[in-house]
Amino acid sequence: MPEQTTGASRPTLEAVAAHAGVSRATVSRVVNGGAGVRQHLVDKVRKAVEDLGYVPNHAARSLVTRRHGAVAVIIAEPEFRVFSDPFFEQQVRGISRELTAHDSQMVLLWVEGVGDHQRIARYLDGGHVDGALAFSLHSDDRLPALIARSSVQAVFGGRPPVGSGLSVPFVDCDNRGGAREAVRHLVSLGRRCVAHIAGPRDQTSALDRIAGYHDVLVDPDPALLCQGDFTRESGARAMAELLDRRPELDAVFAANDLMAAGALHTLRERRLRVPEDIAVVGFDDMDSVVRDTEPALTTVRQDIEGMGRLMVKLLMRLLQGRSDAAPASVITQTSLVRRASA
Amino acid sequence: MPEQTTGASRPTLEAVAAHAGVSRATVSRVVNGGAGVRQHLVDKVRKAVEDLGYVPNHAARSLVTRRHGAVAVIIAEPEFRVFSDPFFEQQVRGISRELTAHDSQMVLLWVEGVGDHQRIARYLDGGHVDGALAFSLHSDDRLPALIARSSVQAVFGGRPPVGSGLSVPFVDCDNRGGAREAVRHLVSLGRRCVAHIAGPRDQTSALDRIAGYHDVLVDPDPALLCQGDFTRESGARAMAELLDRRPELDAVFAANDLMAAGALHTLRERRLRVPEDIAVVGFDDMDSVVRDTEPALTTVRQDIEGMGRLMVKLLMRLLQGRSDAAPASVITQTSLVRRASA
DNA sequence: ATGAAAGCGCTAACAC
DNA sequence: GTGTTAGCGCTTTCAT
Numbered sequence: 138m139p140e141q142t143t144g145a146s147r148p149t150l151e152a153v154a155a156h157a158g159v160s161r162a163t164v165s166r167v168v169n170g171g172a173g174v175r176q177h178l179v180d181k182v183r184k185a186v187e188d189l190g191y192v193p194n195h196a197a198r199s200l201v202t203r204r205h206g207a208v209a210v211i212i213a214e215p216e217f218r219v220f221s222d223p224f225f226e227q228q229v230r231g232i233s234r235e236l237t238a239h240d241s242q243m244v245l246l247w248v249e250g251v252g253d254h255q256r257i258a259r260y261l262d263g264g265h266v267d268g269a270l271a272f273s274l275h276s277d278d279r280l281p282a283l284i285a286r287s288s289v290q291a292v293f294g295g296r297p298p299v300g301s302g303l304s305v306p307f308v309d310c311d312n313r314g315g316a317r318e319a320v321r322h323l324v325s326l327g328r329r330c331v332a333h334i335a336g337p338r339d340q341t342s343a344l345d346r347i348a349g350y351h352d353v354l355v356d357p358d359p360a361l362l363c364q365g366d367f368t369r370e371s372g373a374r375a376m377a378e379l380l381d382r383r384p385e386l387d388a389v390f391a392a393n394d395l396m397a398a399g400a401l402h403t404l405r406e407r408r409l410r411v412p413e414d415i416a417v418v419g420f421d422d423m424d425s426v427v428r429d430t431e432p433a434l435t436t437v438r439q440d441i442e443g444m445g446r447l448m449v450k451l452l453m454r455l456l457q458g459r460s461d462a463a464p465a466s467v468i469t470q471t472s473l474v475r476r477a478s479a
Numbered sequence: 480m481p482e483q484t485t486g487a488s489r490p491t492l493e494a495v496a497a498h499a500g501v502s503r504a505t506v507s508r509v510v511n512g513g514a515g516v517r518q519h520l521v522d523k524v525r526k527a528v529e530d531l532g533y534v535p536n537h538a539a540r541s542l543v544t545r546r547h548g549a550v551a552v553i554i555a556e557p558e559f560r561v562f563s564d565p566f567f568e569q570q571v572r573g574i575s576r577e578l579t580a581h582d583s584q585m586v587l588l589w590v591e592g593v594g595d596h597q598r599i600a601r602y603l604d605g606g607h608v609d610g611a612l613a614f615s616l617h618s619d620d621r622l623p624a625l626i627a628r629s630s631v632q633a634v635f636g637g638r639p640p641v642g643s644g645l646s647v648p649f650v651d652c653d654n655r656g657g658a659r660e661a662v663r664h665l666v667s668l669g670r671r672c673v674a675h676i677a678g679p680r681d682q683t684s685a686l687d688r689i690a691g692y693h694d695v696l697v698d699p700d701p702a703l704l705c706q707g708d709f710t711r712e713s714g715a716r717a718m719a720e721l722l723d724r725r726p727e728l729d730a731v732f733a734a735n736d737l738m739a740a741g742a743l744h745t746l747r748e749r750r751l752r753v754p755e756d757i758a759v760v761g762f763d764d765m766d767s768v769v770r771d772t773e774p775a776l777t778t779v780r781q782d783i784e785g786m787g788r789l790m791v792k793l794l795m796r797l798l799q800g801r802s803d804a805a806p807a808s809v810i811t812q813t814s815l816v817r818r819a820s821a
Numbered sequence: 822a823t824g825a826a827a828g829c830g831c832t833a834a835c836a837c
Numbered sequence: 838g839t840g841t842t843a844g845c846g847c848t849t850t851c852a853t
Contacts, residue, residue, distance in 0.1 A: 147606070147630070160824045164847055165848060174558070175822065192604045196547070197846035201829045202536040207586070207607075233589040242602065245587045247575040260584065264489070265537050265549075491830055502840045509834060515838065539830035542845045 157185035168193060176342070184443045187246040203223025203239065204267060206241050208452065209289075211257065211271040213248040213280050215295055223425050224441060225272075228294055231445025232270060239453055241267070249435060254283055261287040268452045273297035273307065275339045281305065292452045295342045306465045307472070308447045311343045312440035315471030316349025319390045319418040319437050322405075322473055328388035332361040334375040334400060336392040343367075365396045380407060387415055388479065394419040394426040394436055396454060401430060401478070416479035432477035439471050490531040492518040499527035510535060546609055548583050550794065551631075553599065554611040555622050565767050566783060567614075570636055573787025574612060580715065581795055583609070592809045596625055603629040610794045615639040615649065617681045623647065634794045636786065638808075648797070648807040652781040652788045654684050657813030658691025661732045661760040661779050664815055666695060670730035670758055674703040676717040676742060678734040685709075688734045688762060699727070707738045714741025722749060729757055736761040736768040736778055743772060743820070758821035774819035781813050 150168075154161045159178055166180040168191075174182075185191070199205050210232060236243050244266055246257055261269055261284065269291040271284050284291045285305045293307035297447050323331050333350045336343030351357070360382045365371035372391055376399065379386060386388075391397035397419030401411060409415050411432055419427075422438035447467050483559055492510075496503045501520055509524040510517050510533075516524075527533070548820055552574060554567075578585050588599055603611055603626065609631040613626050623639045627647045635649035665673050672808045675692045678685030693699070702724045707713035712732055718741065721728055733739035739761030743753060751757050761769075764780035789809050 147604075150848095151846080161847080162824060162826095162849080163822090167822090169848085173822065178823085192601060192606070193606050194536050194542070194846050195605050196542040198848075199829095200536070200542055200831085200846080201848045203829085205538070230589070233587070234591075237589075237595075237598065242607070243587045243589070245552075245575070245585045247572070247579075247585070249576075256579070259534070262534050262590075263537055264534065265584070299834090334482075492832095493830080503831080504833085504840060504842095505838085508839090511832085517838065520839085536830050539845090540832075542830080542847090543832045545845085 147194070148191045148443075149194070150191075153182065153185045153189055153191050156189055157181045161308055174476060189255065193360070205263075207244050207266045208236060208241050208327060209244045209246050209261060209269040211246045211248060211264045211269055211280070211284065213272070213274060213278060223423055224421065227441040228272075228445040228448075229416055231442035231447075233445075234442075235446040235449035239314060241449075248280060251279065254279065258283055258287060259323055261289050268292070268456055270294065270448050290452060290455045292448045292455070294448055296345070297337075298341055306451060306467075308444050308451060308467045308469070309342070310444060310469045310471050312345035312471075313349040313352065315420060315437040315439065316346040316390065316392075317352050317471075318349075318471065318473050319420065320350050320353040322435075322475075323388040323390060324414075324478060325418055326388070326416055326479065330361065330383060330386050331357070331388040331390060332363065332379045332383070332386055334363050334365045334372055334389060334391040334396050334397075336365060336367045338364075343392055350390060361386075365392065365399075367393050367395060369395045369399040369402075372396025373403045374399070376400035376403035377407075380409075388417070389415060390418045392420055394421045394423045394430075394434060395443065397436065397478075398426050398430050401432075401434070405431075412477065414478050418473075418479045420424070422474050427476075430478070435473055435476045435479040436469050438474045440469060488608065489536070490533045490627075491536070492533075493778065495524065495531055495533050499523045500529055528770075534645045536714045540594070545606075546561060549586050549608045550578060550583050550791070551586045551588050551603060551608045552609040553588045553611055553622070553626065555616060555620060564742040565765055570614075570787040570790075571784040572793055573789075575787075576784075577788040577791035580663035583791075590622060593614065593621065593741075596621065597665060600625055600629055603631050609798055610634070612636065612790050612794060615683065630799045632794060634790045634797070636790055638687070640681075640683055648793060648809075650786050650793060650809045650811070651684070652786060652811045652813050654687035654813075655691040655694065657762060657779040657781065657815075658688040658732065658734075658815065659694045660691075660815050661762065662692050662695040664817075665730040665732060665758055665760060665821060668730070668754075668758055668821065672703070672725060672728050673699070673730040673732060674705065674721045674725070674728055676705050676707045676714055676721070676731060676733040676738050678707060678738075680706070685734055694730060703728075707734065707741075709735050709737060711737045711744075714738025715745045716741070718742035718745035719749075722751075730759070731757060732760045732761055732762075736763045736765045736772075736776060739776055739778065740768050740772050741778070743774075754821050760815075762821045764816055769818075772820070777818045777821040778816050779813050780816045782811060786811055 150161045150164050154164045163178060164182050167179050171179045233243055268289050269284055272294040274279055282295045291305050293305050296307055296309040335347050363375040363379050365375045389400055391400055398416055400417055404411055404415055411417055419434050419436035422436045427434050492506050496506045506524050509521050513521045554630045610631050614636040615623055617737055626633045633647050633811055634778055635647050638649050638651045662673060677689050705717040705721050707717045733742055739759055742759055746753055748785055753759055759776035761776050764778045769776050
């Protein structure tokens, strides 16, 4: 029976040193950038590395450096399909790219329930990763606090609800400001009766967008606020309900593009013209949605991939202990993208 | 890679040993299960571990054991949205769950292009992971060969095209058999003119399903085979084309559910009754699609999450060197799920 | 600029 | 059963 078929044992630093006729220390220096080694030797060592197909042993290295070149990305799946959410995919893509740029790998920790919490905590404390990235999805989630309590540095995607992972820095877009801009735009178009289709109340992004709506429309008719859950269907339903409640409606700001698309669908069914009868603004500028909306959707753009990259950058800064100069959290700008719907 | 923020150094085995008044070896034994240690000492050590909050250093451990408790999951993104594909999500979920059961973590390696290949190869050879899991998506992909050439054991999801990652074991469902069953079912219903909407020719699953179609319908009218690309839209388009080409059509087997849904859409537009006029069978039994198809879709079910789990099981078996007893690859069964559409 | 040597924290022979 | 000891492969002072 073949023991652990990892093939013939790989060459070590020692072997490279012998092959190049230098000491292990010199090889180590060359492998790690080669600063302070004469070019002559650098070349020799490089050749030896090449000849032998040497690849540094990561375990040995991190045993002494205490660095792992890996970051945990914690994904909590609350109900369903977080993973296949395009928002999520974009953010993870940004994280992945930036991590690669920092020579770090992504260890995916998939949390399916409270039963996994113990496992996650142990992993974070087990010295496998340099830091952790997580997403604050729902306010009833115990995970943020768990992560904040762990021994590794962490950065959140999305503003955590007040009173959970308090001291953990996060990256989020300016949801409130973006919402404000959307509503202001509708008002500037001369719309008098602006409704809002809100996202789920247990997500800070939805709450912040509601707040932005209220910033502009002080004391609006409560009947103009309708609850959705960020799905297309809920947007369609909410739109129908709003029309029934307030037929005089002339504009609607949906808390995300998917709900805006649903609203557009309902408006078409009811033979209402967009934007002539009702102007519609979404949020996210999500490519997969915006691509085939009719008419083209005016929306608030946020740079989701960029936010993922920022999460990594922030974490890396924290790990280097340069927290003195850097701000704790990052709020990214949004921008209104004007298209046909408003 | 970031520098390390120097936290309070964690207790080592040594410290626990001293605290418990035993040797390091004994502590090590207890920490690793405690076999062959008197209960009396086990308790003492456990308490010491508890008192000091000891957590084993993973790097030190894998330096000597040469095991890492981690598996690379390689995701190649050919054109777009692999990640948010529900098929993919289910498979990764299965992988994640089974990995957890094996006390292993998932290191996600996201490949965006040929430029990443070098990086992936180095990572696999760098001794970070015990093995690798990958998906064979497109036949023009150089990745399978790259992985097969690396020093770690690997298992593929989906049958790789002949002549690529030749010796690498894989897990796939019986695409050909499933397709056969689908078409046989249509024939047994008395359908005389059975069309096939095929998937992209560079994916083995699509090819195998075409083969299954041909197994049953020897020498069918070539006009009855129409090319799609696994998207809903392509299914709708293909259905339209098929109807134009052969109005006498009375059944269609689509290579996946999404295309079947598209086909259903076209049939409804053309006022054709399903299954009275035309019977429709899909492939996958993808929940998110099948859930709201009208009429309910008859389809070939494959256990996608189970396939993900099997990939891990197979890999673990390979890592234990028990390849003698175990078959190289696994082909899972499919089953026809009869609903209303056929 | 380079080499010698001392560990990093752990496991696994091997001795007792 | 339990302890002693020899590394795993690497980085990093500290001499030279």
